[in-house]
Amino acid sequence: MLFRFIYLIVFVFATVYTVPLDEFFPFGIENGDSAMSASNSSTNYIDLPYDIPYFDDFYTEISILANGLFALSSLLTPYQYIYPQPFPLRSNDSIIAGYWYQGYHNQIYNNRTEIYYQIHSNTTNSSSSQRAFAKANEYIQKYLSTQRTFQPKMVITSTWLSIGSAEPNSSNTFQIVLTTDEERSFVFFLYHQLQWANPDNSSFYRVQAGINHGRRNISISLPHTDTDDIVKLVDESNVNVPGLFVYRVDTLDVNATRCAENASTISFRPRLGSQLGSTSLIIYGPCFTNRTQIQCRFETSRIVTGFVLDQNRALCLTPFVSKHHSGPVDISIDNGQTFLSAGTFLYLPVQFGSNEVTVEVENGQKLPNAGDYVTVKWQFSNRVKNIFPNGAVIDIELWQVRLNSLSQLDIASKSVVLASNLPMMNERRVRMPEDILTGFIRVVVRLHSNVYAGIHSDLLVMNSSSNSAAESCRKWADQQTDPADWNDGSLLPCPMTTDQVKRAGFCCYEPETHCYKNSPNSNNCWLHKGRSDRHESSAVECYTSKYSNAHGASAQCCYDDNGMIITRGTGAGTDDRYRPTSTPLQHFFHDFVPYLQCCIISTDFETCNMYMTYRPPRRGSNTMGDSGRMWGDPHFGTLDGFSYTFNGYGEYTYLAISNKSSPAADFNANGQSYVFLSQIRTLPIETNGPTVTKAFAARSFDSESKPISLTTDSRHSIILHRDKQVIEWEKDINKIVFPELTIVRENDYQYQFSWNIGVTIVVNIVRMTSPSKQFVLDIGAFISGDFSRKTYGLMGTYDSNPDNDLRASNGTIISKNTSIKQIHEDFGKSWAIDPSTSLFIYNSDKTAQWFSDQNRNFIPSFTRPPSNHSSHRATCGINPILPETSWSSAQRTCYYDLFITNDADFAKESLKAGKQFESMQIRSPNYPLFHSNLPLRMILTANEVVELNFTTIRDDSANITLSSIHLPPHSTLNTFTGIFHWTAITGDDYLSVQAHDQKKNLTTKHDIAFHVKPAGRSNTNNFKATKFLFIILTIIHLLH
Structure with missing residues (x-):
């Protein structure tokens, strides 16, 4: 043409x-x-x-x-x-x-x-x-x-x-x-x-x-x-x-950059931005003149007046919205007489740790005081700076915000202007105003009345007097319910050590941005500094659970410089009423601000005790998730650690999780209910050749969930959909939060999908150069231990028994010692999806039914490659004299992929993926544990008698020795029987007991914080840890 x-x-x-x-x-x-x-x-x-x-x-x-x-x-x-x-x-x-x-x-x-x-x-x-x-x-x-x-x-x-x-x-x-x-x-x-x-x-x-x-x-x-x-x-x-x-010259639809005189369509970029507003939407499609009058309609009712940049572009700023979501955008070029639908805009939730606008507090303070000077620094992206006209000036505004009764963000009707008419610069010293507790700073660029862009700081909390903070803390405490109402058993305990949390990290935990090991930030972990006068440990790294329970709560876990969990004092992590990633505003106002007021700003020890009562620390446990993986040509490693190869051609159930406590043995995506379902698509490298994975799709099944899919195409493009909407990343955004799912782009070649239920899928995009250039998906599945005995699909039956991992969709268990051909025919092909349950997007003549037909008709080669190719052995790190039966699964898959493709780099990626799978199967050792009914805090009355049993709950308890790290005055701990005895004395104190596994050389400890009120005072928060608790614990121990 x-x-x-x-x-x-x-x-x-x-x-x-x-x-x-x-x-x-x-x-x-x-x-x-x-x-x-x-x-x-x-x-x-x-x-x-x-x-x-x-x-x-x-x-x-x-x-x-x-x-x-x-x-x-x-x-x-x-x-x-x-x-x-x-x-x-x-x-x-x-x-x-x-x-x-x-x-x-x-x-x-x-x-x-x-x-x-x-x-x-x-x-x-x-x-x-x-x-x-x-x-x-x-x-x-x-x-x-x-x-x-x-x-x-x-x-x-x-x-x-x-x-x-x-x-x-x-x-x-x-x-x-x-x-x-x-x-x-x-x-x-x-x-x-x-x-x-x-x-x-x-x-x-x-x-x-x-x-x-x-x-x-x-x-x-x-x-x-x-x-x-x-x-x-x-x-x-x-x-x-x-x-x-x-x-632009890569597509058949040639882009010659010109606008259309009589355009019937209109569009804009970017497609996502902060819910705080002021994202610059560049509008294009029609040709604009100085007579064009732009209006943008958001959410069918919010009208924003825009303006023309040049013949090809116009601009509107997004409005502030009270909650993050997706909403329609309509655009008018005739001053609102008619509107054209332009698509949807994704309002991203407020994220903490932004570097667009930062606020530096002077004199070593962590929080700004009213009337103090702070230095505001900012950086606009190059994309935005390119639209700034000559003569543009900068204004710095402070906007007050609060959370309303609907748990949505309200913003003041007018900002406080901290500085105005500044020349183009990147920082400014400004003075903070009075009478604002929470808000954010917005830096805007304008020329006369036309505002070209706005960027924002994190939400800020202003400092206040200790007495004022204590009073705010008490008012907050008066509105709280018993934590047992919302932090029930579906929240896993924290891993005992950082080694365990890192193993469980992909499925269940993510590092906190303000507290992680080896951070260059001088303020790292400042919120979790232990009080030295109370012998509390300080955190050097903290993690937050990736998933939340039915109440939207999550767990925070903090660790000392020995990698051990902290459960006492301000160094400890606490349960969050609202998960920070998925509900950041509620977390900010209901968890974070009260913590500042109760434990940081207030110097009253009683108010911090009050906070810990309603946001208790979470105990440690040997809990860990498990992982499975598929990679290369394609090879699979199940959740229980069994590895096999399946060269199918079609679309298959990768991992499904039942929502039943005792699920059926057979699988029916239409007739049974699931909390999670994921699928893969495999295609031959060449006609009738070995296959590789080219697409992934998944969804959870809560009310707000939508399917996501990631596919590669012949043009080396990575296409990501949520439902039917394409997600296009901007350079300065690497995380997108949806109600049920968080997507993190580590780089152009790795994506993490973390569902709130305790499932994370990591997709690595691997480049193949031989026999043809293309992208291949390497997919890892990481799931919570809660899903044991509830899984289906190519990832196997997750129950710590690899012998039954090859369970076909009809419930039949295929022997893991069977031939590759039988695994293919009886197991792998059985997991071909019912076309009516497909989660994929189809943009060509290749439908779900077409892929189902390929699965039935495709016959791969089942011939094993000869094992004596010396250069292949060298590439895969195999000793020249090592027999094939002694190869690791990683070496075996590397060798196979190199023989099939003759692509050394691709084979090395298989070796790397295989080694990662093998390393994930090496379980972290189990540390000695105390019984879960032992409290972490006790509120007592003077002269109350406390007797507790500190016997550990391990089968090899004979190898465990107890010792006391710290005892309250006049208390005793029998290190042979594990019995602690104390008559409570008014004041605050703590108990710390250590358990040491002599055989494995593993040590753990359990701390209990005591708050003892004078005799005669009411004790409404008594956790009943007296002789009654002693009797219960003793009975449980004897039963164990």
């Missing part, structure tokens, strides 16, 4: 208005370029470090031709491009022509003739490469603002400097730039000076400029191509910059 475009003609009267040389991408020998010899007509075809997607094909090499063009296909020789030809060209021609003229360049006409070229890769750190990457990114953001953030992996530049001709004192200077991130590709043409077009007066071979893909029959011709007026390219543009042309 031949694309024709209308170009903006820019009339100029001097060459000063063309692209100046200092606007070119870095070029010349001094910038690391290679110079083409005057005797050469082209470079040889150069292998590229990354593939170039070009009109839905991929190219791996390039030749730079002296007569003004790039050639991408080595099927044709440079000699065939001596003479320019009008577009479109023949089937194999894939070229990018900046100024394709007849013949070769030489120095006969002009001794200043030079041609430079360079391939910049993100694996190099040269200053010129870094400038090239920055400039490519800047061009995309500036001239293609509809594009999401672009991070190039490769930039190819070629510069024709002062190319002479037979015409005296005339020369041409221009540059071609091709850049890609392997998913998108862009071409820039830069023209500095064009003084000759047809020096030989040829009527057959006129200069051509543009883009051509012969096989797809796609071409783009620049203005005046094939005419003597082509020198006027210096005066024209498709981005309103004379001499500059910018194109």
Whole structure:
């Protein structure tokens, strides 16, 4: 197809208005370029470090031709491009022509003739490469603002400097730039000076400029191509910059950056931003004029007036919303008379740890006082900075917020302006106002009344007097219910040690951003400093549970510098009434602010005791989750540690979890109920060859849940959907929180999906280069121990018994010692999904039913590769004389994948994944445990008698010795019987008992904090840990 475009003609009267040389991408020998010899007509075809997607094909090499063009296909020789030809060209021609003229360049006409070229890769750190990457990114953001953030992996530049001709004192200077991130590709043409077009007066071979893909029959011709007026390219543009042309060239839908005069559709970017508002939405589609009147309608009722940036772009700011969610956006270009639907916007919840706007408190304080000066620092993204006009100023605002009775965020009707009309800068010292307890700082950029962007700090808490904080704490305590009403047994205990928490981390726990080991932040863990006068341990790292119970609560676990859990004092973690990640606002106002008021700002020890009563610390346990994995070609490791290979072709149940306490043996996705369901899609590497995993989909089954899917396509794209909406990441966002799910993007090649129920799926994207270039998914499943005996699918039956892991969907257990073929036929194929239960998105003729048919018809090879290939053994780290029966599962899968694909890097990724699976099967040792009925805190009355049994609950208790670390005055601990005896004395004290496993050399301890009131005072919070508790514990111990 031949694309024709209308170009903006820019009339100029001097060459000063063309692209100046200092606007070119870095070029010349001094910038690391290679110079083409005057005797050469082209470079040889150069292998590229990354593939170039070009009109839905991929190219791996390039030749730079002296007569003004790039050639991408080595099927044709440079000699065939001596003479320019009008577009479109023949089937194999894939070229990018900046100024394709007849013949070769030489120095006969002009001794200043030079041609430079360079391939910049993100694996190099040269200053010129870094400038090239920055400039490519800047061009995309500036001239293609509809594009999401672009991070190039490769930039190819070629510069024709002062190319002479037979015409005296005339020369041409221009540059071609091709850049890609392997998913998108862009071409820039830069023209500095064009003084000759047809020096030989040829009527057959006129200069051509543009883009051509012969096989797809796609071409783009620049203005005046094939005419003597082509020198006027210096005066024209498709981005309103004379001499500059910018194109996206990776898809069949050619993006020539132009708006549409009579557009019937309209859209915007970005598609997500903070619920606090002021995200800049760049609107595009129609052509805008100075008479266009923009209005944006959010949530069908909130109207925001926008304004035009230029012919191609307009802008609206998102409003503040009281809760995070997705909502529709409609846009009007006729002042609200009519609206066009533009899609949905995802309002992200308030996240803590933002670095967009930070607030530094002076004099070593942690919280700002009213009237104190603070330093506000901020950083706008490059995407946003590119829309700021000359003369723009900065305002700094403080907005007061509170939580209303519906647990939604309310914002004050008017801000407090801390500074205004500031020139463009990145920090400012400002004074905090009076009478504001909680709020956030917003930094906005405006020109007159038009606000271009706003960014925000974390929610802030103002300091107050100790007495005022204590009074607020008491009011909060008066409104609290018994913790047993919301922190019931579905919240797991904290792991006893950091080794255990890291093993369970993927499924169940995540590090806290304000308290993690080896943090460079001087304020790290400041909220969890133990009180030295009370001999309390300080935390060096804390974790929060990834899942919440039916009440939305979660657990916080903190650890000392020995990696042991802390359960006493302000160094300990406490139960959170609201999980910080999924309900951050409720957590902030109901957990975090009261903690500050009760334990940090207030100096009254009683108020901190009050907080610990209603937000109790969580005890330690040997609890850990388990994990399974699939990787490579594809290999599976079950949740119980059994490994096997299944080369299916189709869509399969990866992991399903029943919501029944005693689920059925057989699986029926339609007729049974589940708390979680996930599926995979596998495809052959080549026709009828071995298969690999190409897609993953999953959902939980609470009321707000929607399915998610991650797929790879033939263009090396990673496509993420939630329901039917594509999620497109912005550069500065790596976490998205939904009601049931948190998605974390660690980098472009790893995604973590954590459901609140206690399931985390980690997807790694692995690059394969042989026998063809493509992406493959490596998928790990991490689940809570609560789901033991409730799982189905290719991840096996999770019950600590690997012998029954190969349970087919009909409930039949296949022997783990059976053949690969029988595993394939009787187990693997049985887990093909019912097409009616598919969670995938289908964009082609390959439907769920089509994949179901492939599963039935596909027959893989069941032949094992010979084990005597020495180079394969070396690649996979296998001793040359080691028999195959002694190989590890990681070595076996590496060797198999290398034999099948001949791709050493892919095999090494399999080796790495296999080793990770093996390491996860090595369980952390079980530490000695005290009985779970032993309290962590006791509120007593003076002279009350306390007797507790500290005998541990291990089968090998004969190896356990007890000792006291600290005893209250006049108390006793019998280290042989484990009996503690004390007559309570008024005041605050604690008990710390240590248990040591002599055989395994493992030590743990149990602390109890005592708060003893004077005799005669009411004790409403007595946990009844007296002789009655002693009797119960003794009975339980005897039963055990």
